[in-house]
Amino acid sequence: MYERVREIGTIAGIGTLPNRILSLFLVEGVLLGAVGAAAGVLAGAGIILVLNVWKVSVHFGGSLQLFVLSPRVDLFEVVLASVTVIAVSAVASVQPAVRASRMEPIDALRHV
């Protein structure tokens, strides 16, 4: 938020209400979490797909037996992880959102 102080001063200065600034930052936090979760799901699905297509095999723990990797992930785990990421992101954005909404525009506009 620090690097966006002047931006906050500008939107507050031209009349954006404090509760609107609060919701802007909260929505941004949730969207960042959602985009991050979606990117993580896509990357994970891609890796799983590649491992299943290429039939990668490894020796675990020095074992002589060869294991063929065939990873799978439960849909519930994907949803749980995604919801957790979004929730953490939303919670993490509360404090900066509150600070932004309480900032005096004149102080924010003076910020260098």
Place this chain on the structure above:
Amino acid sequence: MRPVLAMPKAGDLTGARDVSVVRATDVTKTYATDGVEVQALRGISVDVAAGSFLAFIGPSGSGKTTLLNLLGCLDKPSSGSLEVAGTDVTRLDRRQAAAFRGARIGFVFQSFNLIPVLTAFENVEYPLVMVQERPARERRERVLELLEAVGMADQRDKRPEQLSGGQKQRVAIARALVTRPELVLADEPTANLDGETAHTTIALMKTMRDEAGTTFLFATHDTRIIGAAEIVYTVEDGRLTGRREGRS
């Protein structure tokens, strides 16, 4: 509506007016910086008629920007009374002040203050979306009209980082005018504009004043604005020390 000439008297340059959009009486502003008190304004009294085209001039640090900040409800006086558009703005809380600014005042900030992630179009549209909540069709019409008027319609999809200083300034001017405010406060609005663009921009603002009765208050060193202003106040050391009728 022409202002009535008043004999200037340092610190109290109130002139008779028909309808005042700004009425400041003995306004002071004191800042405390690192335990040191700085008196930015020392008893400003000024009465500005609706529809004025007025410039505050004076050396850097004289208090012009501080005065504009107070008139724009971005800051509060340390003492004195201040009415803007008939509202005692010293009594407004943060939320009320924001609503007042959004409904009545347009700002052209000294350093443009465009939102970096938005295009020129979106920057001008912002107050219509987030502050005044106008319908999409009206927004588009108004934004394009203003961008056309400031000669930026063909640059509307560019972000601020892709624009020159003068282009950013024109977008900032369009953003200030798009809400059709009663009062426009502009800090060095033509500083980065070439002669022709400055002339066009000043003409646009005068047209708005003539057609909609918008009041324009400038803090400036720019002789082009000073020449176009109908009233010029001199600010020195936090006081109004002179007032003269402009040539326009």
